[in-house]
Amino acid sequence: MKIHEYQAKAIFERHGIPIPKGGVAFSAEEALKIAQGLGAKGYVVKAQVHAGGRGKGGGVKKVETLSEVETAARGILGTPLVTVQTGPEGKQVNRLLVEEAVEFRQELYLGITVDRAEAAPVIIVSGAGGVEIEEIAATRPELILKEVVNPLTGLCGYQCRNLVFGLGLEAGAIRSLTPFLQKVYEVFAAYDCSLVEINPLVITKDDGFLALDAKINFDDNALARHPELKELRDPDEEDALERKAGEFNLNYIRLSGNVGAMVNGAGLAMATMDLIKLAGAEPANFLDVGGGANKEMIEAGFKIILGDPRVEAILINIFGGILRCDVLAEGVLQAARTVDIHVPLIVRLQGTNVEEGRRILRESGLDFQVAETISDAARLVAAAVKS
Amino acid sequence: MSILVDERTRVIVQGITGKEGSFHAARCLEYGTRVVGGVTPGKRGRKVEGVPVFNSVAEAVWETGADASLIFVPPPFAADAIMEAAAAGIKVIVCITEGIPTLDMVKVKRILKDTGAHLIGPNCPGIISPGKCKMGIMPGAIHREGTIGVISRSGTLTYEVVDQITRSGLGQSTCIGIGGDPIIGLNFVDLLEMFEDDPDTEAVVVIGEIGGTAEEDAAEFIRNWVEKPVISFIAGLTAPPGKRMGHAGAIISGGTGRAQDKIRALEKAGVRVVRNLGVMGDFIRSYVG
Numbered sequence: 019m020k021i022h023e024y025q026a027k028a029i030f031e032r033h034g035i036p037i038p039k040g041g042v043a044f045s046a047e048e049a050l051k052i053a054q055g056l057g058a059k060g061y062v063v064k065a066q067v068h069a070g071g072r073g074k075g076g077g078v079k080k081v082e083t084l085s086e087v088e089t090a091a092r093g094i095l096g097t098p099l100v101t102v103q104t105g106p107e108g109k110q111v112n113r114l115l116v117e118e119a120v121e122f123r124q125e126l127y128l129g130i131t132v133d134r135a136e137a138a139p140v141i142i143v144s145g146a147g148g149v150e151i152e153e154i155a156a157t158r159p160e161l162i163l164k165e166v167v168n169p170l171t172g173l174c175g176y177q178c179r180n181l182v183f184g185l186g187l188e189a190g191a192i193r194s195l196t197p198f199l200q201k202v203y204e205v206f207a208a209y210d211c212s213l214v215e216i217n218p219l220v221i222t223k224d225d226g227f228l229a230l231d232a233k234i235n236f237d238d239n240a241l242a243r244h245p246e247l248k249e250l251r252d253p254d255e256e257d258a259l260e261r262k263a264g265e266f267n268l269n270y271i272r273l274s275g276n277v278g279a280m281v282n283g284a285g286l287a288m289a290t291m292d293l294i295k296l297a298g299a300e301p302a303n304f305l306d307v308g309g310g311a312n313k314e315m316i317e318a319g320f321k322i323i324l325g326d327p328r329v330e331a332i333l334i335n336i337f338g339g340i341l342r343c344d345v346l347a348e349g350v351l352q353a354a355r356t357v358d359i360h361v362p363l364i365v366r367l368q369g370t371n372v373e374e375g376r377r378i379l380r381e382s383g384l385d386f387q388v389a390e391t392i393s394d395a396a397r398l399v400a401a402a403v404k405s
Numbered sequence: 406m407s408i409l410v411d412e413r414t415r416v417i418v419q420g421i422t423g424k425e426g427s428f429h430a431a432r433c434l435e436y437g438t439r440v441v442g443g444v445t446p447g448k449r450g451r452k453v454e455g456v457p458v459f460n461s462v463a464e465a466v467w468e469t470g471a472d473a474s475l476i477f478v479p480p481p482f483a484a485d486a487i488m489e490a491a492a493a494g495i496k497v498i499v500c501i502t503e504g505i506p507t508l509d510m511v512k513v514k515r516i517l518k519d520t521g522a523h524l525i526g527p528n529c530p531g532i533i534s535p536g537k538c539k540m541g542i543m544p545g546a547i548h549r550e551g552t553i554g555v556i557s558r559s560g561t562l563t564y565e566v567v568d569q570i571t572r573s574g575l576g577q578s579t580c581i582g583i584g585g586d587p588i589i590g591l592n593f594v595d596l597l598e599m600f601e602d603d604p605d606t607e608a609v610v611v612i613g614e615i616g617g618t619a620e621e622d623a624a625e626f627i628r629n630w631v632e633k634p635v636i637s638f639i640a641g642l643t644a645p646p647g648k649r650m651g652h653a654g655a656i657i658s659g660g661t662g663r664a665q666d667k668i669r670a671l672e673k674a675g676v677r678v679v680r681n682l683g684v685m686g687d688f689i690r691s692y693v694g
Contacts, residue, residue, distance in 0.1 A: 169515060207508065284559065288615070289638070289640040293681070339561060392683045
């Protein structure tokens with residue numbers, strides 16, 4: 019799960035990690051009020067969307083006067099922000115973070131994530147802050163420092179010292195940066211984060227460290243043990259169909275193609291998408307109904323696929339294991355009774371209770387084509403879209 | 406022959422009194438697996454499918470001589486269950502549970518280092534040596550004893566490939582689903598090494614997907630150490646970046662984890678990567694047979 023910068027900063031503040039003074043605004047009037055309360059020499063107005071590259075996309079404005087805060091807020095709010103991560107259609111901005119402008123003498127990068135190869139958290143810092151870390155990793159990897167953290171001990175003092183010296187900072191920074199890094203690691207571990215990123219982490223004029231930006235992603239598998247994080251979810255950041263799917267425990271991701279797919283198992287679902295493409299069509303979605311799907315989930319999944327107006331054909335590819343083919347068939351019939359299936363339907367069933375599943379579909383009077391093998395399925399899909 | 410499990414493997418099921426645990430314990434028994442016991446804390450003395458239930462793994466090992474465990478414990482308690490099995494001296498631990506927090510698994514991996522136990526999963530279908538031992542949730546009937554080793558990050562995609570191999574007239578020595586999570590136990594490299602050393606495995610099929618660098622690591626290992634033929638399929642050529650595709654580990658981030666890069670790395674190592682899933686079985690037959 020992703021959250022907004024201002025929400026991440028609130029978590030930082032609770033854990034004693036210094037952040038700039040500021041507040042969240044949902045309107046230009048609120049933005050102005052926050053700025054008035056700050057009484058600073060300058061202000062930063064930052065669009066709050068779940069996407070990186072906001073600065074380059076024009077979603078971060080540095081201004082000097084209160085009236086400029088209001089103008090900047092009006093300019094950003096309610097309009098789509100296009101960044102490298104949003105796609106060409108952009109993301110509508112509904113929230114702003116208004117902060118005091120901070121003077122600093124150096125920008126650093128700090129990130130903590132889980133290194134899959136090491137099977138451990140890894141803390142990454144770089145003296146080249148404020149720019150895309152992926153870019154630095156690609157062009158100047160020597161500027162990136164890493165320490166693998168033993169999860170049983172947490173981030174150790176000597177590791178922080180390694181980073182201080184690696185960054186070329188004065189020895190005096192050991193005393194201020196060590197607790198800063200350890201607090202950020204504390205947040206990472208305490209909330210089961212998959213990513214905590216501060217870019218830039220700045221060194222202020224009086225040698226303090228300050229999180230000028232903040233990004234936190236949580237491990238979806240651990241959300242159940244952090245019920246307090248639930249309210250940080252911003253439904254506006256999620257695709258409506260994806261959200262609907264989430265309510266039914268379905269893994270659905272909307273894509274831009276014309277062939278809808280319903281599959282059990284994530285790997286087979288991805289492979290089915292690839293197969294659709296190989297057959298000359300484009301997948302409209304990823305949909306994994308999982309192993310434990312019941313009739314209701316199948317029905318919901320089917321309706322969600324049909325809810326996408328771009329869909330011109332639907333391929334159901336089920337390799338029955340835990341999910342039985344007869345359950346799948348009944349779910350499809352249940353959906354067909356309540357919605358109009360206006361596109362060609364291709365069904366490929368294999369595995370547990372396959373005969374029963376095929377019989378249910380055959381006797382239903384539903385108009386569909388049967389594919390015996392996965393290759394047949396691809397061929398039928400391609401033909402359906404072309405005609 | 407086979408790797409990791411065979412007809413002598415003595416299996417216990419952790420979480421055997423639960424819905425999933427009891428259902429699959431029965432399927433494994435039907436297949437011929439030697440399921441010798443089950444564990445559910447506080448339910449000692451019961452029987453599930455004729456199998457005795459114990460309070461702890463240590464107790465079950467003491468009384469049954471079990472050397473492998475199949476885990477169906479819910480996500481909040483699954484990491485603990487894995488560590489309990491390892492502490493009791495279990496050598497092959499298969500964890501089916503999906504949804505274990507990543508930071509729990511990170512700790513489990515550290516603990517396992519000291520025990521020498523092999524962990525398969527979590528979030529996986531398990532392991533099967535056809536005709537000998539099924540420790541997992543895969544449909545047993547699609548498998549057939551043979552000489553192809555199968556390693557996969559996926560569940561149903563593995564069934565698809567296994568089914569095609571069987572229909573092509575070949576069979577499998579052992580099939581392992583290593584799991585779809587970012588942090589897992591045995592990986593492609595560990596298992597490629599075991600298959601390379603197994604005299605009855607003639608060729609290995611590696612089924613990968615987007616996310617992480619496990620396939621690239623496998624490619625590097627194959628190039629240096631594997632002489633047996635390796636055939637591969639990688640799912641997710643059409644997956645968009647930044648989206649989690651069902652499996653927690655299946656995400657393309659920051660330009661790494663892309664299917665194209667994995668395919669290129671494997672092909673450079675001499676692996677035959679099949680693009681069309683539909684012809685996988687026939688291809689393996691023509692290549693190996």
